[in-house]
C-alpha cells in the first residue's frame with residue numbers, strides 16, 4: 001500500500017484558505033453562458049484536524065451521468081463527510097454545462113478526453129487544466145464516479161489502472177460487486193493522474209440520465225469503506241453480509257448477430273454458465289427468434305436496455 005505518510009495540509013482554493021479542522025464551500029467561477037449568466041462549480045472542502053490522506057470525490061465529469069452526482073450529493077445531505085482526519089475535497093457536479101444540456105460533453109467536447117488541457121483552449125480543455133492544477137495535484141488519490149451510456153447499464157464496478165498497486169488495494173477496500181484493471185485511455189483524467197502518481201478509482205454504476213438506487217448505494221458504501229479504512233470518519237460502516245468483490249480478468253462485448261427486437265432473459269450482475277441463453281433477438285413479425293448464448297462461464301457486468309437493435313450492437317458486457 002502507500003509507502004508515504006499522509007499529511008493533509010491547509011488547502012488554498014481560489015485564494016481562500018481552508019485550514020486543518022475547517023470546512024468550506026468554494027464556488028469556482030468557470031464561464032458565462034451566452035446570456036451572460038455566470039456558471040460556478042461548487043467545491044466542498046472538509047479538512048480534518050488530525051493528519052490523514054487528502055481525497056478527491058468527483059461526480060458528474062460527464063454531465064448526463066446523474067447517479068454519480070446523486071451519490072456524492074446524498075453523502076453531503078447525510079453528513080457523511082464529518083472528517084476528523086485527513087481531507088476530503090468533494091465536487092458533486094463538475095460538468096454543469098453537460099448537466100444542463102443532458103449531455104456527457106461540455107460544449108460538444110468530452111472533458112475526459114481533454115487532459116492535460118490548457119489555459120486558453122476550449123471550455124473542456126480549460127476545465128481539465130484547472131481541475132488538475134488547482135485541485136487534483138494536491139490530493140493523494142481520487143474517486144471518479146461514472147455511469148454507463150444511455151440505456152447501457154453498468155452493474156456497480158470499480159476500474160483501476162492495472163499496474164497501479166495502490167489503486168488495486170483501494171479497489172479491494174471499496175469492495176464494489178465487480179472490480180478489474182482497465183487500460184488507461186489517452187487524455188483521460190485517470191491517465192493524467194497516473195502521470196503524477198495519483199491513484200484513481202473509477203466507479204461505474206447504472207446508466208446515464210437515470211437514477212438507480214443500487215448503483216447509488218453501492219457507491220456510497222464503497223466510499224464510506226475507504227473513509228473508514230483511513231479512520232477519517234467515526235461512523236460505523238456496514239461490512240457484514242457483503243461478499244468480496246469479484247475480480248474480472250477478461251472482458252468482451254457480446255454483440256447482436258442479427259437486427260431485431262432484443263429481450264434479455266438474465267439480470268445485470270448475474271453469474272451465467274457457458275451456453276446459457278442470455279436473451280432473444282426476434283424480428284418484428286415473429287418469423288425469427290435468435291438465441292444469444294454465453295460464450296463462457298462468467299458474469300453480466302453491463303446490460304443493454306434498448307430493445308431495437310441493428311446487427312453488431314452491444315448487448316452484454318461479459319466478464320470472466
Ligand SMILES: [Zn+2]
Pocket residue numbers: 061062065145146147
Ligand atoms: Zn462517464
